[in-house]
Amino acid sequence: xxxxxxxxxxxxxxxxxxxANGTAQKKQLMMATTTxxxxxxxxDYIIPKFEENTxxxxxxxxxxxxxxxxxxxxxxxxxxxxHAPASEKKFVNNGFGTDRKEIMYNDFVxxxxxxxxxxxxxxxxxxxxxxxxxxxxxxxxxxxNSGTNKKELFLWQSSHIPVPEKERWYIQTGQGMLATINIAxxxxxxxxxxxxxxxxYEANRKGNPPLKILVEGDAVLLNQYSVIAIxxxxxxxxxxxxxxxxxxxxxxxxxxxxxxxxxxxxKQLFTPNAK
Numbered sequence: 001x002x003x004x005x006x007x008x009x010x011x012x013x014x015x016x017x018x019x020a021n022g023t024a025q026k027k028q029l030m031m032a033t034t035t036x037x038x039x040x041x042x043x044d045y046i047i048p049k050f051e052e053n054t055x056x057x058x059x060x061x062x063x064x065x066x067x068x069x070x071x072x073x074x075x076x077x078x079x080x081x082x083h084a085p086a087s088e089k090k091f092v093n094n095g096f097g098t099d100r101k102e103i104m105y106n107d108f109v110x111x112x113x114x115x116x117x118x119x120x121x122x123x124x125x126x127x128x129x130x131x132x133x134x135x136x137x138x139x140x141x142x143x144x145n146s147g148t149n150k151k152e153l154f155l156w157q158s159s160h161i162p163v164p165e166k167e168r169w170y171i172q173t174g175q176g177m178l179a180t181i182n183i184a185x186x187x188x189x190x191x192x193x194x195x196x197x198x199x200x201y202e203a204n205r206k207g208n209p210p211l212k213i214l215v216e217g218d219a220v221l222l223n224q225y226s227v228i229a230i231x232x233x234x235x236x237x238x239x240x241x242x243x244x245x246x247x248x249x250x251x252x253x254x255x256x257x258x259x260x261x262x263x264x265x266x267k268q269l270f271t272p273n274a275k
Contacts, residue, residue: 030076257272
């Protein structure tokens, strides 16, 4: 009996020193990011290397930039990876975020059916939108307050065209970029995409997608991505130290080279530009 009690006591002592789940607890970081970094496969490509190098487990939720910023404001995440510079700077100035760093960019493109019934191919952004409006050609908008949606609304306004949100030919999906492109494909319409997600769509269609790039190259179509740590002064539970580790890593040489090397169909989806 004494021997049995001794064994039980020893086992109890061992159990006391084990973590609740029986394994060492990982340091964990939560990120809100855009659908484009998720849809393209970029995060699946680079995050395992971050976890290997740092021992920090990074989980993410992909949504529009507007919702991602709101998640940061509500203290639901520790870090953001987003692409709406004006909104990001306001977020930081309001005390919700800190340590904003640019990490990469690509550009926006207007895509549409190969037959191009609105005849926008090669036109300026302003002329292309005016032609779409005058032809009442189907235009599919994300309509989700994402960085892409914010840019699209800006383009209508800067072209001196009222946003056609009440027009029957203007369809708002409330969904992510890849889903929106697929809806535009079904409707044989036009939409605006970041180039990275378009290349993913192109790869999904084995290099021969129904929708083609028709308008590109304008300086206003630059699409800059940045990371922002959630301000611990605003969210006391934010894992600021872990967020700083990620910012240092994503702006470092190895991660920047991985971003540069990430390709589909031999095409580069994002260009690293951390300073």
